[in-house]
Amino acid sequence: MTLHGHAWAVEPFVLKDIRIEGLQRTDAGAVFAALPFRVGDTYSDDKGAAALRALFATGLFKDVRLEVDGDVVVVVLEERPIIASVDFAGLKEFDKDALLKALKDVGIGEGKPFDKAMADRAEQEIKREYLTRSLYGVEVVTTITPQERNRVNVTFTVTEGGIAKIKEIRITGNKAFSESTLLGQFDLDTGGWLSWYTKSDRYSRAKLNADLETLRAYYLNRGYLEFNVESTQVAISPDKQDITITVNVNEGQRYTVTGVKLEGEYFGKEEEFKSLVTIQPGEAYRAEDVATTNRAFTDRFASFGYAFARMDFRPEIDRETGRVSVVLIADPQRRVYVRRINVSGNTRTRDEVVRREFRQFESAWYDGQRIKLSRDRVDRLGYFKSVNVETEEVPNTLDQVDLTIVVEEKPTGNLQLGAGFSSAEKLSLSGSIRQENVFGSGNYLGIELNTSKYNRTLVVSTVDPYFTIDGISRAFDVFYRTSKPINSQGEEYELVTPGASVRFGVPFTERDTVFFGIGLERTEIKAGSSLPTNYREYRDEFGAASTSVPLTLGWARDSRDSALVPNAGRYQRINLEWGVGGDTRYLRSNLQFQQYWPLSKKFTFAVNAEFGWGQGLGGRRYPIFKNFYGGGLGTVRGFDQGSLGPVDNAGAYIGGTRRLNINSELYVPFPGAGNDRTLRVFGYVDAGNVWGGSEEVVNQHCSGMNWESIRASAGVGLSWVSPVGPLKLSYGEPVKSCSGDKIQRFQFQIGTAF
Known part of the structure; x- marks a missing residue:
């Protein structure tokens, strides 16, 4: 007797055996596990029907029959074919791997059982993926090619059609x-x-x-x-x-705010909370001000340990007068403390690198301000695409939560390239390779190379941001520099400076860091056929080679909203270098200030100002190889790199002991790019120059540290956050120059802001 679909009625009997026929790949154990009866059980029609349902539900079989042979039940199975491979034809918009992943997410892929319903689901999923890219005319045809051992190859032929x-x-x-x-x-x-x-x-x-x-x-x-x-x-x-x-x-009508009221529980700190209100009576209602005030209230509650405080607002509207009174309602709920802090998503970066940035501690009261600060510190590491902190209640408790820092890793290697072209240097290249997070340790390793004809540099740097448990950083630099000042008479001479330094960074606040260190340098003046006067005098005083032992001291504060595409915020730094040993005695300082103002959703105005000053000490000459240089990228664009400032009697640009740069840029959306901030055009105005000290005997174009000697340029450029780093192209014209200045109108660089 055979049972298939609706089984023929049989009298119940005791099973003596169960046989399975038709299996090719499926394990017999999986079939026995699905059957609702065993040898020795009493078999009935109900159990047979249940067996059919259970076997079909596995999705492994195309057909199932039950045959009764005396007191033996024979399970006859026809397996569904297995997908041996999935392939695509006609793909242009998508990569094959992207569609394979999409199909896998809905249970379709190699090794899965195949049937017509599966093919229909696959076609719909492929079409859905194309709809996300506005390809509404896409057509998908499925081709099934049988293979040996009841397998099939599935090919989806896609006709993408035009983009809607x-x-x-x-x-x-x-x-x-x-x-x-x-x-x-x-x-x-x-x-x-x-x-x-x-x-x-x-x-x-x-x-x-x-x-x-x-x-x-x-x-x-x-x-x-x-x-x-x-x-x-x-x-x-x-x-x-x-x-x-x-x-x-x-649109409705426009409303003006008449006042703000507080309702709910504020623990007697109403005046403190009122100081956080940004809603201004007498002005038009602004939902953004209400949201900002609500966030400020919940953040303040969170700083007291109330992690689940709720804020609501009720507008009391008077439509006749067009006025509204805003009522803020607080429900702090309960105070909690943090039981455990977890880190998730860090596939490369070590847990300790993330944890050491956290200012919220385990077994301490929940503090929303510390948690936000912790999140921001982890984000500022620059190792992750996104950083989020999730709060989860601990089961069966009312006063405990767990925090999970969820991060998404991103590549931390960085390649920076720069180039310029001038009649003097022709094509000059500069570049660096940096790894911000070596082996997930949070340490920095970088190599900088410059192939300029006149200034060649090789620098190897490493930084351990947590040299001590308190967050003091340590950095080592080893460098080898050669410099050939631009010389109108073509004389061959150069400065060769090998050296090394170590410096430490001490975090005094969450945004302020003080740096100090010491270095050792040896500078050799290699003379050619005729050495310029300044170099000859310095060489006569100190010899062909002189050593320096500089102490460094610096301070930096960075409050910009982004390091790549800043829209708001400020960056400040001060660096001091004091030559205390060797053949030199000098003081060299550098101050920098950057400010970004968001003029609107699309426009950003930025200003960068930098001032450098150097002075010889103890009656000794200021080391000429410590001079500042100006012109070109990072200083005054439109002028040849390093060509501003004093020029000696031999026509060499030797730099100076004073430098001033002022740069301004106005960023606007690239035409056709909408509000995309990663691709923008900008107009710029640069001004500045380099001056020599009173002790130097030089011939300066437009000499004197005054307005008359300032060089200025203006131009336009393109800013693009490219796959290999921030790219800037600029084309400028000098608007204030002097005779003899060297002009370089087109410049580009990857990896720097100004």
């Missing part, structure tokens, strides 16, 4: 602001000549939702408390190539 692009975006219902103003807030647009890079004309539901939230925030921050997006229509043309988006809005 946004033809039109319309906003209706707006009265207070023009449609062009509102569309300017969107990242989606109808395309431009750079859309191949930004892909801003490709429709994405996620991008549209983000733009709608931006639109909502725009209105809510200008008093329109009841603004609402009524509906959104997305229409696609019959040929699936053009998309039209229509957004219908209801």
Whole structure:
């Protein structure tokens, strides 16, 4: 008797044996495990039906039959074919591996059982992936090729079709602001000549939702408390190539804030909390101010240990007068302490590298400010794409939480390249290879190389940021430099300086670090056919080679919001170098200040100022090889590298003991790039020069440390965060120069800001 689907009725009997037929790959144990009966059990129709359901549910079999032979049940199976390989044809938009991963995530891949339903799911998943890239006309055909041992090769032939692009975006219902103003807030647009890079004309539901939230925030921050997006229509043309988006809005009326009230529990610290309120009575309602105040309140509660404090606000609206009173409602809930801190996602970086940046400690009261500071410190390491702190309640307790630092690793190796072209040096190259996180230890290792015809450098540096448990850093530098000052008479002479130094960094606050160190240098002046006057005098005084033992002292503070594409914040540093030993006695100082101002969502203005000063001590001459140089990248663009300042009687640019640079840049979006901050154009104005000390006998162009001697240039450039590092291209023209200045209009560099 055979049972297949609806089984024929059989009288219950005691099983003497169970046989399985038709297996090729599946383990018999898996079949026996799925059966609801065993030898010695009483077999019945209900158990047979249950067996059929259980075996089909495994997904391993195309057909299942039960045959009763006396007191023996025979399970006859036809296995589903197994996928031997998955391949694609016609791919252009996607890599094969990306689609294989997408299919694997929905249970489709090599080694999996195959059936027609699986092929349909695979086709739908592939189409879904293409829809995320605005390829709505994609077609997928599945080809099944049988192989030996009941296996199949699955090939998906993809006809991608054309990319559906946004033809039109319309906003209706707006009265207070023009449609062009509102569309300017969107990242989606109808395309431009750079859309191949930004892909801003490709429709994405996620991008549209983000733009709608931006639109909502725009209105809510200008008093329109009841603004609402009524509906959104997305229409696609019959040929699936053009998309039209229509957004219908209801602005509502504009409200002015009359006052702010506090309700709820504030532990008697109402005045302290009121000082955190950024909502201004008498001004238009701003949702951003309400959100900022709510965050400030929850952060303050968190600093008291109330990790789960809740803030709510209730607007009391008077529509007749267009006024609103904001009521802030606090519910601190319960105070908790941190039981354990975990680190997750660090596949390369060691746990200790992350943990030593944390200022929240285990078994201490939860402190939201310390946790935020800890997150920021881990983020500033620069080793991770993202850093987040997750708070989890400990089961069966009311006053404990666990913190998990979730990080996503990123490549920490860095390649920097720079180049310039001039009539003097022709093509000069500079570069460096750095590894910020060697072997996941948090240590730095870098090699810097410069192949300039006149200034060649090889520097090897290493930094241990936690040389001591208290966070004191230690750095070693070993270098070999050769310098041939630019000489109009073509004389061959050079400075050769090998040396080494060690320095330490002491963190005095979370943002302030003081550096100090000591070095040893030996500088040799190699004379050619005719040595310039300054070098000859220095060589006569100290000999062909002189040694220096410089002590260094410095301070730095960095509050920029990003090291790659700063939009706001400040960077400051002071470096002092004091020659205390060897043949030299001198003091060399350098001060730098950078400030970034966000003028709007799209525009950023930046200023960089740097001043250098050097002085000989103890009646000794200031070492000529410690001079400052100006002109070119990092100083005054538009002038040849190192060509500003004093020129000796032989026509050599020898630098000077004073240097001033002032740089300003205005960043704007690249045409067609929307609001993408990684690709921007900028206009710049640079000014500065290098001057010699009163003890130096030189011939300076436009001499004297005054306004008349300042050089200035202006130009435009391109800033791009490229895959190998931040790239800057600039083209400038001198706007204030003197006769004899060497001009270098086009310059580019990778890896530096100014």
